[in-house]
Amino acid sequence: MTGQDPLSRNAFPADFTWGVATSSYQIEGGTKEDGRGPSIWDTFSGTPGRVVDGDTGEVAVEHFHRYEEDVALMADLGVEAYRFSVAWPRVQPTGSGPVNVAGLDFYDRLVDALLARGITPWATLYHWDLPQPLEDAGGWPVRATAERFAEYAGHVAQELGDRVGHFITLNEPWCSAFLGYGSGRHAPGRSDPAEALAASHHLLLGHGLAVETIRAAAPTAQVGITLNLYPVDGAHDGHGVADAVRRVDGLANRWFLDPVLRGAYPKDVVEDVRHLSDLSFVHDGDLDVVSAPLDFLGVNYYTRHVVAPGAFPGTVDVDFQGRGMPTTAMGWEVDPDGLFDILTRVTRDYGDLPLVMTENGAAFDDVLVDGRVHDEQRVEFLRGHLDAGRRAVEAGVPLAGYFAWSLMDNFEWAEGYAKRFGLVHVDFRTQERTVKDSGRWYSEFLTGTPY
Ligand code: IFM
Secondary structure (H helix, E strand, O other): OOOOOOOOHHHOOOOOEEEEEOOHHHHOOOOOHHHOOOEHHHHHHOOOOOOHHHOOOOOOOOHHHHHHHHHHHHHHHOOOEEEEEOOHHHHOOOOOOOOOHHHHHHHHHHHHHHHHOOOEEEEEEEOOOOEHHHHHOOOOOOHHHHHHHHHHHHHHHHHHOOOOOEEEEEEOHHHHHHHHHHHOOOOOOOOOHHHHHHHHHHHHHHHHHHHHHHHHHOOOOEEEEEEEOOOEEEOOOOOOHHHHHHHHHHHHHHHHHHHHHHOOOOHHHHHHOOOOOOOOOOOOOHHHHHOOOOOEEEEEOOOOEEEEEOOOOOOOOEEEOOOOOOEOOOOOEOOHHHHHHHHHHHHHHHOOOOEEEEEOOOOOOOOOEOOEOOOHHHHHHHHHHHHHHHHHHHOOOOEEEEEEEOOEOOOOHHHHHHOOOOOEEEOOOOOOEEEOHHHHHHHHHHHOOOO
């Protein structure tokens, strides 16, 4: 960072939260330790053909055993908050019933280690690792899963709520519902649009019920949900484009924002999906539960969607297009302005709820040479997106925090270990951690001194 660089943490509110994020299945490993039960991701990744190279989270980056080293690394970097997720199958190996004390103890130790280093813990309760027995009983398309989730969330809040002040119920329910039960690209790998819609509602119902159990167990905690949001633009002005934009925005953004923040599903999307489902799984009173008041909204931002009508005019087919802009290793266009657009849009359309960027980051094809990773593209990505965040604050968005995704390279779901998102490089053979140039940059941005 140079003296002339206008981007500085001083451009953000003084009490802004600065952190890094991870999730349980992506980093922990130790999938059979201390009584942890199987999750849908153990089953899915253990099924040939589901994940690139047959990778699984069985070992991941051994955070389960190396958490103290990882917490020390965060402290060295000057990170002030850590967003991690709790693995439900560690806490309740079958997804219901009594707490597995040994499993929950892991998070006790982690939280204590964070606090000892002055790092504020933010706990996400569901980042996609549903206990397999609950999937066997029907999974998220079944209403009872929402009730089980709320019970589990209450147990965790009861145990950690004396030290954890921020709970996030769900991470990216769009992915759980539509990738898990719609496209089948994620666990549990089912492809049924009606089930995906039912899953989306039961995830949101589980969120609302969990807000109640968390608040009962930890009355002073701040509670929120994290959504993956995208600005949606038309590829051109041609016929049908505006409707493609409306439909994609409807399912990607409004299908989650509206029930949580307005207590209703968007009417136009209800019409769009009527041929797939009559939505009879939405019971009277559900939306009051789903729209329980929150303390913040978590926003994960990676890119913008640019759409046009698909090859079959008159159908719901939509074509996602590129604009020839630089992309990350995931093929996602790097578009910091999209972050400004989505943050200002949420505030304009949904009011002044504090927003927290709970994930933002990029995969690139990093190379480790002589103990360094010169990931200049990721440095530019962070700089550009933080500057977009700064502009959003200037424009009046009540932005309260930023968590870089991710602390370290990890298991990138269906992409296995082929995509690296970390500020810290991990040698997946030796588990050696090496801070990348982007981690050094973020550290200097936070602390004002070179790493
Ligand atoms: O790695 C994921 C994370 O688990 C959820 N949000 C997007 C990230 C990058 O794909």
